[in-house]
Amino acid sequence: MSTTSSSAVTLASINPKVLKCEYAVCGEIVSHAQLLQEDLKAKPGSYSFDEIVYCNIGNPQSLGQPPVTFFREVLALCDHPSILDRDETHALFSADAIARATEILDVIPARAAGGYSSSQGTKGLREVIAAGIASRDGYPCNADDIFLTDGASSAVRMMMQLLISSEKDGIMCPIPLCPLYSASIALQGGFLVPYCLDETTGWGLETSELRKQFEDAHSKGITVKALVVINPGNPTGQVLEEENQRQIIEFCKKESLVILADEVYQDNIYVEEKKFNSFKKIVRSMGFCDKDISLVSFHSASKGFYGECGQRGGYMEAIGFSYAVREHNYKLACVNHCCPVMSGQILASLIMNPPKPGDESYESFSIERDGILSSLARRAKALEDAFNSIEGVTCNKAEGAMYLFPRIHLPKKAIEAAKAANSLPDAFYAHRLLDATGIVVVPGSGFGQVPGTWHVRCSILPQEDKIPGIISRFKAFHESFMQEFQD
Amino acid sequence: MSTTSSSAVTLASINPKVLKCEYAVCGEIVSHAQLLQEDLKAKPGSYSFDEIVYCNIGNPQSLGQPPVTFFREVLALCDHPSILDRDETHALFSADAIARATEILDVIPARAAGGYSSSQGTKGLREVIAAGIASRDGYPCNADDIFLTDGASSAVRMMMQLLISSEKDGIMCPIPLCPLYSASIALQGGFLVPYCLDETTGWGLETSELRKQFEDAHSKGITVKALVVINPGNPTGQVLEEENQRQIIEFCKKESLVILADEVYQDNIYVEEKKFNSFKKIVRSMGFCDKDISLVSFHSASKGFYGECGQRGGYMEAIGFSYAVREHNYKLACVNHCCPVMSGQILASLIMNPPKPGDESYESFSIERDGILSSLARRAKALEDAFNSIEGVTCNKAEGAMYLFPRIHLPKKAIEAAKAANSLPDAFYAHRLLDATGIVVVPGSGFGQVPGTWHVRCSILPQEDKIPGIISRFKAFHESFMQEFQD
Numbered sequence: 001m002s003t004t005s006s007s008a009v010t011l012a013s014i015n016p017k018v019l020k021c022e023y024a025v026c027g028e029i030v031s032h033a034q035l036l037q038e039d040l041k042a043k044p045g046s047y048s049f050d051e052i053v054y055c056n057i058g059n060p061q062s063l064g065q066p067p068v069t070f071f072r073e074v075l076a077l078c079d080h081p082s083i084l085d086r087d088e089t090h091a092l093f094s095a096d097a098i099a100r101a102t103e104i105l106d107v108i109p110a111r112a113a114g115g116y117s118s119s120q121g122t123k124g125l126r127e128v129i130a131a132g133i134a135s136r137d138g139y140p141c142n143a144d145d146i147f148l149t150d151g152a153s154s155a156v157r158m159m160m161q162l163l164i165s166s167e168k169d170g171i172m173c174p175i176p177l178c179p180l181y182s183a184s185i186a187l188q189g190g191f192l193v194p195y196c197l198d199e200t201t202g203w204g205l206e207t208s209e210l211r212k213q214f215e216d217a218h219s220k221g222i223t224v225k226a227l228v229v230i231n232p233g234n235p236t237g238q239v240l241e242e243e244n245q246r247q248i249i250e251f252c253k254k255e256s257l258v259i260l261a262d263e264v265y266q267d268n269i270y271v272e273e274k275k276f277n278s279f280k281k282i283v284r285s286m287g288f289c290d291k292d293i294s295l296v297s298f299h300s301a302s303k304g305f306y307g308e309c310g311q312r313g314g315y316m317e318a319i320g321f322s323y324a325v326r327e328h329n330y331k332l333a334c335v336n337h338c339c340p341v342m343s344g345q346i347l348a349s350l351i352m353n354p355p356k357p358g359d360e361s362y363e364s365f366s367i368e369r370d371g372i373l374s375s376l377a378r379r380a381k382a383l384e385d386a387f388n389s390i391e392g393v394t395c396n397k398a399e400g401a402m403y404l405f406p407r408i409h410l411p412k413k414a415i416e417a418a419k420a421a422n423s424l425p426d427a428f429y430a431h432r433l434l435d436a437t438g439i440v441v442v443p444g445s446g447f448g449q450v451p452g453t454w455h456v457r458c459s460i461l462p463q464e465d466k467i468p469g470i471i472s473r474f475k476a477f478h479e480s481f482m483q484e485f486q487d
Numbered sequence: 488m489s490t491t492s493s494s495a496v497t498l499a500s501i502n503p504k505v506l507k508c509e510y511a512v513c514g515e516i517v518s519h520a521q522l523l524q525e526d527l528k529a530k531p532g533s534y535s536f537d538e539i540v541y542c543n544i545g546n547p548q549s550l551g552q553p554p555v556t557f558f559r560e561v562l563a564l565c566d567h568p569s570i571l572d573r574d575e576t577h578a579l580f581s582a583d584a585i586a587r588a589t590e591i592l593d594v595i596p597a598r599a600a601g602g603y604s605s606s607q608g609t610k611g612l613r614e615v616i617a618a619g620i621a622s623r624d625g626y627p628c629n630a631d632d633i634f635l636t637d638g639a640s641s642a643v644r645m646m647m648q649l650l651i652s653s654e655k656d657g658i659m660c661p662i663p664l665c666p667l668y669s670a671s672i673a674l675q676g677g678f679l680v681p682y683c684l685d686e687t688t689g690w691g692l693e694t695s696e697l698r699k700q701f702e703d704a705h706s707k708g709i710t711v712k713a714l715v716v717i718n719p720g721n722p723t724g725q726v727l728e729e730e731n732q733r734q735i736i737e738f739c740k741k742e743s744l745v746i747l748a749d750e751v752y753q754d755n756i757y758v759e760e761k762k763f764n765s766f767k768k769i770v771r772s773m774g775f776c777d778k779d780i781s782l783v784s785f786h787s788a789s790k791g792f793y794g795e796c797g798q799r800g801g802y803m804e805a806i807g808f809s810y811a812v813r814e815h816n817y818k819l820a821c822v823n824h825c826c827p828v829m830s831g832q833i834l835a836s837l838i839m840n841p842p843k844p845g846d847e848s849y850e851s852f853s854i855e856r857d858g859i860l861s862s863l864a865r866r867a868k869a870l871e872d873a874f875n876s877i878e879g880v881t882c883n884k885a886e887g888a889m890y891l892f893p894r895i896h897l898p899k900k901a902i903e904a905a906k907a908a909n910s911l912p913d914a915f916y917a918h919r920l921l922d923a924t925g926i927v928v929v930p931g932s933g934f935g936q937v938p939g940t941w942h943v944r945c946s947i948l949p950q951e952d953k954i955p956g957i958i959s960r961f962k963a964f965h966e967s968f969m970q971e972f973q974d
Contacts, residue, residue, distance in 0.1 A: 008778055009807065014649050015648060015652040062603065076562075076566040092573060110551060115547075116549065151825055161674065164502060302603075322495055325495075334513040337640065338789075339797060341798065
């Protein structure tokens, strides 16, 4: 394709909001990694490493994690229901997968997984999810509050579309922050009101900081519409205490802010002393009903122990939205995606209603689930310990989610060298790491960080047998880097 | 859920662009149909009809069209690859479906259909699609020009995001128009520059009309960025002549407009004298290269004879975009959908590379395809003839696509009655039709129409054995309606 075009679309003619938007997770370092990977394939042995290890994104199956068998059995049967009654099918598939696929098809109009569903998602599947939420929280859930979506990202985008009309509309977001939020706010032309998590207290979330930033934004003429809270944290991995959640809810109620609760890592908790509590549960336990507060909880089939990223399943539960607003949200869903993809809808119902004791698949399902989660916990701990054992690196615990966000204490000379290379110091570090080891991490600047501090986000997802090699390569690189740039 | 909320999100606090946006296909009449359907289920026999017939949307499988067997075999095997080598699988699935699933998994990194792919779509699948396009057009196609998307709608939205920065940016669109375009332009805050199709010449597209509307918009200070052309037409069903396509291309080249070619109905042609030519093919046949013109062709797995709406497969081929712009488009894809859903990606590759002569499935695949297409052609003709046989209704031929757009010549008294009911005349008519017959059509006002003319869009998708009943119910309703409101 030509790069100098006479009639072609050029940078000058496109939407400046698109130009401005940044998205580090798929950014320049990942493109560089892909080039290295192609080069490595073409010229094996030409690097000091023999593969690229993608720790930049929460993409477990691409790193070798097998899918959950029961989920895939059900998906396959829903895709090809004409084999449901065949004898060979009973030899190939578990009985409860066959039963579940039949139940699912029974709630899809005309049993057609190839038809458009309601833009809000198939009602019968929303009812299954609502029952799963009710059972998780111990409070009722209304299927009409559920919007099925293509992963959580399309739900987040829909909320930003609904809430933001101009650069005077503010959304409060934690710093560091999963860049999906900053990018969605930028594309919608809104204002990101940052609130900083406190690294020294394990990425603590202080309401005094919320208040300070809210008032600061207000004084600048910003109408703050909503507050994003990510629990378990991304990229920071902390799990909120119940008391802290109550404070956040009180703050949002007082200021009439919609709580946008990213709860996609709710199944990823790695420490015994912490437990996931949904914001919905805490809101209800405080006695608040729909007229008191507006809350959206995002969930996804891409994360958890199932990690079905490519299947694009997800939902949001939206409470405290007037009926009229929900009608507009429904219209947005129609325009944005016609309907959420059926396989994703089915998966979303499966993650909220997995096999139960007594089902044929229950034991094998439990073994798969526990195997993945316990391995993730070991990987999180091994990487955390390794980072903390390295001079010039400090790292909070990953209590949950899929990442560590170690702080790299860079020497002045490295910062100057980065500047000379027209790069941010953490991006400079991450590039050197990639070139030396094949390990892909995301520079902390892509998430936001307290000025003068530098981090990288590193997923805990490489398969367990690779972790020792990653650690030793990282250590060796870091020592050599620090030696090169010592002050 | 409460409708009067103190802290809940209300209409006053949401984005006015969302309030303003309209989307007739899922609009008020469809909600009414769903209520009727529930009522009918609860109280069978309480209406003069025994089912709701959804002619409002191009959703063939929900109306009983079975999926294409080969496509579903491949999808199921990609979902659950661990059965690929089992003996029972060979008894249940065709050999070429097993081979194809294996080929597809081989081009997916880590063979993981549950992993995120590149946000542009899996390279190996884009290569298959590019080969299919090259074979269709007789001109080369570059896999780097293909962006896989969740159906065509997400591709359209992405292009509107890329091209529109303010209400001064105009997109030329045919009237009548598939409302996805008007809704996407409204949500993005752009300006829709309408050009009217000529009903008297079978929805002809005149370049004199393009020029007139372009100049009119220009004189109002609008920067026209792109021209949408839908071929075969939706809702209008016409298939463009090659000479007409050349004129459109010349016009867009002269005015540096991006051609946004909606070609999702390319496999749906029902008349022998017409043939689908892609805009890409015509552009190339005119000798234009990437620097001469920017063109985006949208395609979807939701339409054609396959009708896999719920699977959300689609792609766009974008030529004449600078490398830098394409990088921004890639970023938009990352933010908008992380990656297109894998099952949709697989389906998009299948529709562009179906079984070939010699493959085990070729014969059964051909029988399924030809059966569906010939039946659609018969249904289109039967409905067209029926509409034209009714006094006060005239209807152009459906040469392609999935709809008829008959003009309803409403008497003055009906128009007055509609006004008194605070309704548009065509919406009033469509409501009465639904209440009397259970047939759901979309009022023409949802698509735009020449002022003073009234239409409805009616899909040709109900199964063939239902067509005579639909026709007789429609006729009886129309006669009674006309009698009630005769001038």
